[in-house]
Amino acid sequence: MSTEGLVEVVLPGKVEPEGLQIRRGAVPSAGPGQVVVLMEATGVSFAEQQMRRGRYYDQPPFPFVPGYDVVGTVLTAGQGVEPGLVGTRVAALVKVGGWASHVVIEAADVVEVPEGIGAAEAETVVVNGITAWQMLHRKACVRAGQTVLVHGANGGVGSVLVQLAQAAGVKVIGTASKRHHDALRERGVVPVDYRAGNVAARVRELAPGGVDAVFDHVGGRSVVDSWGLLAPDGTLVSYGSASTRDDTGSKQWPVIKLLGRVWLWNALPNRRRAYFFNIWAGRSLGKDRFRARLRADLTQVFAALKRGDVTAQIAAQLPLTSVADAMRLAESGTVAGKIVLNP
Known part of the structure; x- marks a missing residue:
């Protein structure tokens, strides 16, 4: 994408994917402590699917530029930023603003992408990788030999x-x-068809003593079943409410209900634990500690990608200006992995 002009996608309100707008303008400047990143890859996550419906619980007021994360090259650096950062490929978690050719980011929030990792590959593991790593290792604290249940494993x-x-x-x-089961088996996963009926009964057949952790992005009835599938000392990590994506009414209510259930379960006299995971909750640690933890965890994920422990799951790559098609594809439920937007 040209460095000569800004191209960005604007979400003007509650619209169908075709209602997303392409806006052009001047390339922004970096302020003190900031960098301008020339986007090489950004992605469509479930958060944007909720945002276009006005259903993401703390989204900004319309209109705004969506885009939860971004990978690109530092084009310019503001006052107080190490000049050597210019020309470096970096990744950043931004929550909004990533669907643009040029993104202004605090320099302290960017993480260098190791050599040998392409922009699209890196994009698949920014928000997804940090989320997965922190849920596995900071919340569930998984150990070798355990058994876990991952909803939406594709x-x-x-x-x-x-x-x-x-x-x-x-x-x-x-x-x-079922269409994804062969691919999951090839990865060594025991697949369960969530459309075939009683998922909980099938999981109990596979793990009669319960599972050591469940990672549930579905919410609603699913999270109640997930709690019931835990072994003693097991951990439930709820990290979304996908089942309420198309609901109407308060966008906060599904999250409030989840938080209430988590509080109640943890108050019960049992050895199991429940968490509602929100990557931004770590900011309560303080800005510097939050950034340090995020940097450390993304570095671990990039290292896993370089080792081959993680393979980039790119469902499709489309140009930024084809964002409506990308959103439709992401919402179709027919693809595995991440939809990546390129310049």
Whole structure:
């Protein structure tokens, strides 16, 4: 994409994918402590699917530029930024703003992408990789020999979760529609068809004593079943409410209900634990600690990618200006891995 002009995607309100707008303008400048990153890859995550429906619980007011994460090359650096950063390929978690040819980011928030990792490959493991790593190793604290259940094992976060868990010596049961089962078996996952009926009963057959951890992005009834599938000392990590994506009403209510259930379960006299995972909750540690932890975890994920423990799951690559097609494809439920947007 040209360095001569800004191209960005604007979400003007609650619209169908075709209602996303392409806006052009001047390339932004880097302020003190900032860099301008020339985008090489960004992605479509479930968050943007919720945002276009006005369903992401803390999205900014319309209109805004979506895009949860971005990979690109530092084009310019502002005052106080190490000049050597210019020309470096970096990744960043931005929550919004990534669907643009040029993205202004605080220099302290960018993480260098190791040599040998392409931009699209790196993009598949930024928000997905940090989420998977922190849920596995900071919340569930998985250990070799354990068994876990990953809902949506073919998805963006799910596919990274599966691979990181297996790299840790963990057995994985994964839910997915039947079309993805052969690919999951090839990865060593025991697949369960979530459309075939009682998922909980099938998982109990596979793990009669319960599973050591469940990673549930579905919410609703699923998260209740997930709690019931835990072994003693097991951990439930809920990290979304995909089942409510097309609901109407309060966008906060599904999250409030999840938080209430987590609080209640943890108050019960049992050895199991439940968490509602929100990657941004780590900011309560303080900005510097949050950034240090995020940098450390993404560095671990990039290292796993370089070792081959994780393979980049690129479902499709489309140009930024074809974002409507990318959104439709992501929402179709027919693909495995991450939809990547390129310049």
